[in-house]
Amino acid sequence: MQPIKTALCSFGMSGYVFHAPLLAANPNFTLSTVWERTKNEAEKQYSDIHTVRTFDELLSDEQLQLVVVNTPSITHFDYTKKALEAGKHVVVEKPFTATVKQAETLMALANKKNLHLTVFHNRRWDSDFKTVKKILDAKVLGEITDVEIHYDRFEPALSAKTHKEEPTAAVGSIYDLGSHLIDQALQLFGKPNALFADADSYRPNSKVIDYFDIKLFYNHFRVALKSSYFVKEPTPAYVIHGTKGSFLKSRADIQEAALKKRVSPLDKNWGEEPVDQQGVLHTISEGESVKKHIYSEKGNCMDFYDQLYDAIMSKGPLPVQAEEAKNCIEIIERAYQSINEKRMVSL
Template identity: 60%
Template sequence: MQPITTALCSFGMSGLVFHAPFIAANPKFSLYGVLERTKNLAQEKYPLVKTFRSLEDLLSDDAIELVVVNTPNITHYEFAKKTILAGKNLIVEKPFTATVAEAEELIALAKQKKVTIAVYHNRRYDSDFLSLKKVLDSGVLGTIVEAEFHYDRYKPELSKKVHKEVPTGAVGSLYDLGSHLIDQALQLFGTPDAVFADIAAFRPNSQVGDYFDLKLFYPAHRVILKSSYFVREPLPENILHGTKGSFIKTKADVQEQDLQAGKTPNATHWGIEPDADKGILHTEKNGIVIKEKITSLKGDYMLYYDAIYDAIRTDKTVPVSAEEGMEVIRVIEAALQSNLEKRVVPLSSN
């Protein structure tokens, strides 16, 4: 097995929590380098890692096979384009780009340069999403009538990261948190026919959206996606209603909190939720109404990196394609248009 020599484009929360631990713990990868313009935080945690002071220096290193573009949202397009032109395989953090036009250009360029490109929608590997999908696929709820997904927080203060509060492209909770919910909705139900959105900024002095309420219109059901920074006591974050019954599940995946606490992905009981967070299934089976708790599936972001290895080394399908990442941006653009024009916006996919 030849490990994939990998470099990160930053070492903030994304690099420290969501990427470096999985690359370092997976024998299929080698954490080779990190771009840090002034600090050496990566070397402090991973002494063998090489620190680069510029993207150009990183991309000129022939040893690097895979680059993770995990920089601020507005820079994804620029960093990804330079990475592709350098002939490197790449993972682009969500949201893929600020616009569909940027995504289309990167996809075409990656094909031209024959490099592997994927988007990091890791929440597909959350325990709650995997459990929700299993219930949905089982058909036990009958025909779905309505689904509602939340990504709420209580965080009324502005972010200390200035770039997150400047009203530029790809900034705001719709891009940051909404991209997770939209990707999951698309995975479960496909592309909606139309979108209606209400987007607002409720934090004092906020210049970017920190609240959204999206309704996705499908031929036979509706999907509601919501997020607010003023939810101290959250409602269930995952709700499915069908013609036979309902499934309700909290957002209880433990991976992020364990990573922030310094645990590694190879820890015992990784990705296993507490029993208290089991979902509630209330439906009808064989003419009998039942209400029971459902044990959640194990969450595991490492599955994403395993699939990336297979895509690069054996030419298998990437875990999240650039085209799928682009469809998330297409819904976001429709939502922004809907909010601006106060109307339902039809959604067309190329």
């Protein structure tokens, strides 16, 4: 089969750090086109790439099969809709959309056009998350009683990317970092019964949310999703307690850092965490306390595009179902409702 001809809608961080290297390293895809408004940065790294100046020019290529919508989140709905209408399969960066209604509109359009629509929730393929999932699947913690998942940073200054600091639709840390945490919680535990959310803006002159604490309520346990831009000394990113013990794990996946250093995703050590970042499992076994370090699973976000190729070739499911991404947006909408109304919200 011929490789899938693919275009990027931007060559900002998500383009040059994530999508371009993953696509270029995958023989099932041909990275053919990039939309850059004024620059030619992609051509400096990929000599065979074609640069276009408008989205319409990008979509006019009849041989183009897949479009990666990795533009600012406020544009996701419009660009994805236009790409689907042009008959292209689409990968959308997270967050999927600003609203559930927008997500449902895109899903209906993709279904009508018999096209594949997926969302780049790449943190599912991080080593830390895969390790946490392995522990939970093994049920060594007994019945889960309490969970915290963090995505913290120390970034007191406002972003130089002004579109990330304007209080518009789909902007702020709940849509940005929260999309990762919510998707991971839904993958691990399913949809909660209710939630309560608290948020604030702590950076000087910030107009958007940069701190949040979202508590998800399940039948017999709680999951707290937390993020702050003022965490200099990080705590464990995953804290999971159960009736038989606890598991603590740092957020240590190395793939993003490796991609920034231009390490190839085909490197033999790809996705291997440092040994000192192993998680700690402390359980009770046959009446004895057992504490040990757990070897981390290998991360590999290349799997996203491998699964996407199989889906397009009718060989398997999409790596991320649009329905799953829509559920993430529903949690975000309800979180904002909880923040505004200062109350618990049922789901």
